[in-house]
Amino acid sequence: HIRNVRLLLRKGSVYSATTTALFRIAPAVYLGAAIVAMLFMPVADLYPLISFEGDMICFAYTLALARTILILAAMDTGSSFEGMGAAREALYGALIEPALMIGFATLALFCGYTSFADIFEHEQSFDLHLTIVMLLTAFLFVKITFVESGRVPVDDPRTHLELTMIHEAMLLDVGGVDLAFALYGAALKFELLAAFLVTMFVPQLSNPYLHLSVILGGVALISILTGVVESIMARVRFFKTPQMLLGALLMASLAVFFIACF
DSSP states (O other), rough: HHHHHHHHSSOOOOOOOOOOHHHHHHHHHHHHHHHHHHTOOOBTBBOSSSTTTHHHHHHHHOOOOOOHHHHHHHHEEEEEEEHHHHHHHHHHHHHHHHHHHHHHHHHHHHHSSSSHHEEEEEEOOOOHHHHHHHHHHHHHHHHHHHHHTTTTTTTTTTTTGEEEEEEEEGGTTTTTTHHHHHHHHHHHHHHHHHHHHHHHOOOSSSSSHHHHHHHHHHHHHHHHHHHHHHHHOOOTTTTHHHHHHHHHHHHHHHHHHHHHHH
């Protein structure tokens, strides 16, 4: 993947006569949104560069900005295939964002904080029902990671058929440096969500270097497991995917119900 990005950075971009300035700036905005989202996330003992009460809401809508700008850029081309991919991406975003917000609400209720730095800094005592809540929340964020990064079983980044594309369909007219920005931004989003998932379950360790090594090892393990899933599974059929995302929303609602009632 990094090799492809390096090759693309050496190439120029070609723009259709039907596109506007929105199409040209979209990849840079997409990459910039992914980088800004990373600044909210603490990693091991490294304090985030951006932190304030309620920053998880800003984090969620920074990711939403990345999705929105690609959707608008795809529609700007006037291509039917890219418009089709944009419509599917908008549908999946509308279904997964409520689950993401409920997942963040669950973490806020569980820890008593609304800032990532505070949530991951303070250790919490676990009992049976809180363990169930955290497992439900973890499974929810696994689904969110696959949706946000466009991976199997929600999407197939390796497909060559426009009719089966979602994320890649929006990039059919993007090339050169712009495509490198889009691909690298998608990779950053995946690693960011993987780091978030690992940090949820790794307790504070006295040795900061050991803590950081465990976090990075967990992210590497999730990347390997994602490759395994993509090797042994096929993409879910389109009309089944909204049902799966609605299931994630119900799971998020169940988790926040547990934490609120017990």
